[in-house]
Amino acid sequence: MPTTSERPYHHGNLRTALLDAAERGLREHGVDQLALRDLAREIGVSHAAPRRHFADRQALLDALAETGFARLDAALRAALDSADDFPDRVRAAAVVYTRFATENAALLELMYTSKHRPGATRITEAAETTLGLLVEVIAQGQAEGALQAGDPEQVGIVLFATLQGIASIVNGNIVPPELLDGLVSTAVQQFLRGARP
Amino acid sequence: MPTTSERPYHHGNLRTALLDAAERGLREHGVDQLALRDLAREIGVSHAAPRRHFADRQALLDALAETGFARLDAALRAALDSADDFPDRVRAAAVVYTRFATENAALLELMYTSKHRPGATRITEAAETTLGLLVEVIAQGQAEGALQAGDPEQVGIVLFATLQGIASIVNGNIVPPELLDGLVSTAVQQFLRGARP
DNA sequence: ATCGAATGTTGTCATGAGCAACATAGTAGC
DNA sequence: GCTACTATGTTGCTCATGACAACATTCGAT
Numbered sequence: 001m002p003t004t005s006e007r008p009y010h011h012g013n014l015r016t017a018l019l020d021a022a023e024r025g026l027r028e029h030g031v032d033q034l035a036l037r038d039l040a041r042e043i044g045v046s047h048a049a050p051r052r053h054f055a056d057r058q059a060l061l062d063a064l065a066e067t068g069f070a071r072l073d074a075a076l077r078a079a080l081d082s083a084d085d086f087p088d089r090v091r092a093a094a095v096v097y098t099r100f101a102t103e104n105a106a107l108l109e110l111m112y113t114s115k116h117r118p119g120a121t122r123i124t125e126a127a128e129t130t131l132g133l134l135v136e137v138i139a140q141g142q143a144e145g146a147l148q149a150g151d152p153e154q155v156g157i158v159l160f161a162t163l164q165g166i167a168s169i170v171n172g173n174i175v176p177p178e179l180l181d182g183l184v185s186t187a188v189q190q191f192l193r194g195a196r197p
Numbered sequence: 198m199p200t201t202s203e204r205p206y207h208h209g210n211l212r213t214a215l216l217d218a219a220e221r222g223l224r225e226h227g228v229d230q231l232a233l234r235d236l237a238r239e240i241g242v243s244h245a246a247p248r249r250h251f252a253d254r255q256a257l258l259d260a261l262a263e264t265g266f267a268r269l270d271a272a273l274r275a276a277l278d279s280a281d282d283f284p285d286r287v288r289a290a291a292v293v294y295t296r297f298a299t300e301n302a303a304l305l306e307l308m309y310t311s312k313h314r315p316g317a318t319r320i321t322e323a324a325e326t327t328l329g330l331l332v333e334v335i336a337q338g339q340a341e342g343a344l345q346a347g348d349p350e351q352v353g354i355v356l357f358a359t360l361q362g363i364a365s366i367v368n369g370n371i372v373p374p375e376l377l378d379g380l381v382s383t384a385v386q387q388f389l390r391g392a393r394p
Numbered sequence: 395a396t397c398g399a400a401t402g403t404t405g406t407c408a409t410g411a412g413c414a415a416c417a418t419a420g421t422a423g424c
Numbered sequence: 425g426c427t428a429c430t431a432t433g434t435t436g437c438t439c440a441t442g443a444c445a446a447c448a449t450t451c452g453a454t
Contacts, residue, residue, distance in 0.1 A: 014432080037410060046434045048413085053432090057411070109310065112369040127371045157372055158359065158384045165362025166355070172309040174324045175354055187355045194391025211401080234441060243403045245444085250401090254442065 015053040017043050022064055026106045036060065062120055065111045069126035072100050072111075076133050086146045087192055089137050094163055094188050101167030102180060108167065134160045141195075148197040155195055162187050212250040214240050219261055223303045233257065259317055262308040266323035269297050269308075273330050283343045284389055286334050291360055291385050298364030299377060305364065331357045338392075345394040352392055359384050 021039045036057055037047045054060040079092040101108045111127065135156035141147040147155070166183050169175050175183070218236045233254055234244045251257040276289040298305045308324065332353035338344040344352070363380050366372055372380070 035410060045432095047410085048435080049433050051412080051433095112365060112371075113306065124370055127369065131366075131371060154376075154379060154383045155387075157366065157376070157380055158363070158387060161362030161366055161380070161384070162355065162359040163362065164365050165358030165360065168309060168361050168365055169328075169354065169358055172324065173321055174309075174328060179351075179354070182351060183354055183358070186351045187358070190352075190355060190388065190391035192391075194387035194389075232441060244441090245404080246402050248402095248443080 014043070014045060014049060018050055018053060018060065019063060019067065022060055023107065026064065026110070027104070030106055031061070031110060034061075058117070061110055062123060064107065065123050066126055068104065068107045068111045069123070069130055072097070073126075073130055073133070075100055076130065080133065080137065086137075086141045086144050087188075090141070090159070090192065091188050093134060093137060094159075094184050097160075097163045098167050098170075098180060098184050101164070102170050102177065105167075105171040108171070112164075131157065131160055145197065146192075147195045159191055162191065211240070211242060211246060215247055215250060215257065216260060216264065219257055220264075220304065223261065223307070224301070227303055228258070228307060231258075255314070258307055259320060261304065262320050263323055265301065265304045265308045266320070266327055269294070270323075270327055270330070272297055273327065277330065277334065283334075283338045283341050284385075287338070287356070287389065288385050290331060290334060291356075291381050294357075294360045295364050295367075295377060295381050298361065299367050299374065302364075302368040305368070309361075328354065328357055342394065344392045356388055359388065 018039055021042050022034060025034050025039065025042075034057075036050045036054075040047045040050055050060070054063065075096050076093060079096040080089055083089045083092040111123070135152050138147065138156040138159065139152040142149055142152060163184070166180070166187060170177055170180050170183075215236055218239050219231060222231050222236065231254075233247045233251075237244045237247055247257070251260065272293050273290060276293040277286055280286045280289040308320070332349050335344065335353040335356065336349040339346055339349060360381070363377070363384060367374055367377050367380075
């Protein structure tokens with residue numbers, strides 16, 4: 001623990017401060033504008049200080065992506081836990097996912113592009129975990145007889161893809177944000193119709 | 198026409214050469230690695246030459262995105278033209294779109310992120326045109342009675358989103374590319390089931 | 395043939411990433 | 425307490441790039 005309170009001259013938790021500032025910057029100005037040096041300036045440390053916590057810029061971005069998945073996961077789990085009915089679970093997951101994805105557009109993009117590069121296994125794993133949540137929902141739905149039997153992976157991925165796609169085109173301004181709720185609702189409805197026995 | 202043969206010293210069509218080189222670079226090394234100076238070097242012009250054709254780096258990226266939409270559009274139209282049956286049209290569009298999207302992953306990302314910034318109206322329009330193709334297919338399907346009535350926009354967007362989402366997660370390595378065809382096929386099947394009268 | 399518009403070139407600046415050498419602050423062992 | 429040792433920050437470089445300005449060359453219309 002820090003000695004007194006304010007700035008122990010070793011800042012205390014630069015890493016966290018960097019991540020916080022980075023997320024704000026990401027949200028407000030986009031990835032491209034995110035400069036390690038800016039963060040350092042904003043926080044009040046020297047331009048090389050971040051390097052002690054993140055090997056390079058990409059490492060910071062990867063860390064952001066990782067926490068992004070963690071938050072998304074938590075939100076999804078919470079939503080799923082408070083819905084018992086199967087269609088309700090699908091709806092809840094859809095709403096929470098698309099909401100997160102549109103409210104954290106830049107972060108989401110990071111989450112889905114940080115992984116291209118080899119070595120970002122933790123991120124890929126995080127993404128798979130999230131996807132796994134949906135697949136589980138599907139599997140339960142099949143077990144309950146609400147869905148036709150079949151590979152829950154396939155079906156879950158398609159559902160996931162639809163949500164991701166909706167978020168993607170809304171974030172891309174191809175479609176106005178006002179349509180979001182309606183689209184999600186249409187998608188869920190069609191999904192339930194298309195996948196029932 | 199050039200004076201002799203090789204390099205008219207005014208290169209002839211730097212713009213095209215830049216776009217070509219840029220697309221290769223994009224495909225091979227990603228957007229982040231795409232440097233105007235590299236392109237200039239590769240082509241053999243001075244580092245400031247590109248500026249005559251693209252006001253800044255982003256302008257080049259925007260142009261790339263625009264040609265991307267044009268190519269995608271052409272591919273989609275061709276596919277749609279050679280399919281008469283309604284389900285076939287949906288299948289064809291789905292296959293062509295996802296194929297293009299996965300074979301031009303970096304370009305696609307560009308196409309969907311260049312538009313965030315204000316002023317990229319031409320790109321947004323291009324995206325809307327592409328989306329319009331799908332909406333048309335849906336409208337026709339409804340007219341043929343193959344789909345339940347409803348707002349073709351809503352339905353078309355959802356279909357589009359699903360395809361875009363599938364491409365997105367494949368490109369993001371969240372699911373292996375081998376699954377692509379199966380996913381597309383599942384998605385189309387479910388769509389047709391979910392949206393029929 | 396001449397003049398103006400396109401198109402390229404050289405040179406410069408500001409900025410940011412990455413690295414290394416050094417400084418300081420906590421911490422563990424004695 | 426004192427002395428390493430380690431973690432964390434700082435200063436000061438190098439390098440690459442984007443953006444810009446001033447200048448050069450070529451092309452095309454009159």
